[in-house]
Amino acid sequence: MDPDLTQKSLSFNSARFLISASRLDECPTDAGAEVAFAGRSNAGKSSALNTITANGKLARTSKTPGRTRLINFFSLNRDNCRLVDLPGYGYARVSRDMKDDWQQHLGQYLIERRCLRGLVLVMDIRHPLTDFDQMMVEWCEHNDLPLMILATKADKLKYGKAKTSMLGIAKALKDHRCVQHLIMFSATSGRGVEECRQALTDWLEAPEDVDSAE
Numbered sequence: 001m002d003p004d005l006t007q008k009s010l011s012f013n014s015a016r017f018l019i020s021a022s023r024l025d026e027c028p029t030d031a032g033a034e035v036a037f038a039g040r041s042n043a044g045k046s047s048a049l050n051t052i053t054a055n056g057k058l059a060r061t062s063k064t065p066g067r068t069r070l071i072n073f074f075s076l077n078r079d080n081c082r083l084v085d086l087p088g089y090g091y092a093r094v095s096r097d098m099k100d101d102w103q104q105h106l107g108q109y110l111i112e113r114r115c116l117r118g119l120v121l122v123m124d125i126r127h128p129l130t131d132f133d134q135m136m137v138e139w140c141e142h143n144d145l146p147l148m149i150l151a152t153k154a155d156k157l158k159y160g161k162a163k164t165s166m167l168g169i170a171k172a173l174k175d176h177r178c179v180q181h182l183i184m185f186s187a188t189s190g191r192g193v194e195e196c197r198q199a200l201t202d203w204l205e206a207p208e209d210v211d212s213a214e
């Protein structure tokens, strides 16, 4: 094994913008380990990434849904370790077209990206498990892709209501083996950020599954 990989501990505030891609062939070489953030437009994906990396300027956030239209790659301080900000689904009135577009481009990324270790599904804790979210969960379940759910914007709810929403999500997903982590999160208050970093580290540092890598 590369000695660098064993010596350097993963640090999220080392994250740097690497490249934007609109198609699979523009993505960085498919090697190493990658975790991608998906979710409805405006759910808080880019904000979550910024909080996790302690860098408010890393991923662009916006009140206008649909800010992130490309697949944005961020490198970490370890050979070929990356975080990926995916475009959101469901902005604008052309949601049907968007859905088709999303499925075409990002579907291809999800299906073909071999270095993808897991998916972080970001959902607004006040509006969890939209149709899109459920489609993503089913997709991960079907394709054996580990899933982490961040129920974000928890700062917008009183704790009791936030907890009720979490219990509802847990109940709805109890039969889904792909769901490895369900985390109450807030990019604003930092709630859940350490738990999320730990889970990401476990995914990114796990040895490659030799059997599934032909």
Ligand SMILES: Nc1nc2c(ncn2[C@@H]2O[C@H](COP(=O)(O)OP(=O)(O)OP(=O)(O)O)[C@@H](O)[C@H]2O)c(=O)[nH]1
Binding pocket: 039, 040, 041, 042, 043, 044, 045, 046, 047, 048, 060, 061, 062, 063, 064, 065, 066, 067, 068, 069, 086, 087, 088, 089, 091, 152, 153, 154, 155, 156, 185, 186, 187, 188, 189
């Ligand atoms: N109060 C609060 N607001 C948040 C939180 N996370 C995100 N927001 C706000 O929600 C809006 C959307 O956040 P983004 O991070 O840009 O959302 P996104 O999922 O990346 O959106 P797209 O790029 O359009 O797909 C912004 O106005 C953020 O400031 C949070 O945890 N708490």
Ligand SMILES: [Mg+2]
Binding pocket: 045, 046, 047, 060, 061, 067, 068, 085, 088
């Ligand atoms: Mg974004």
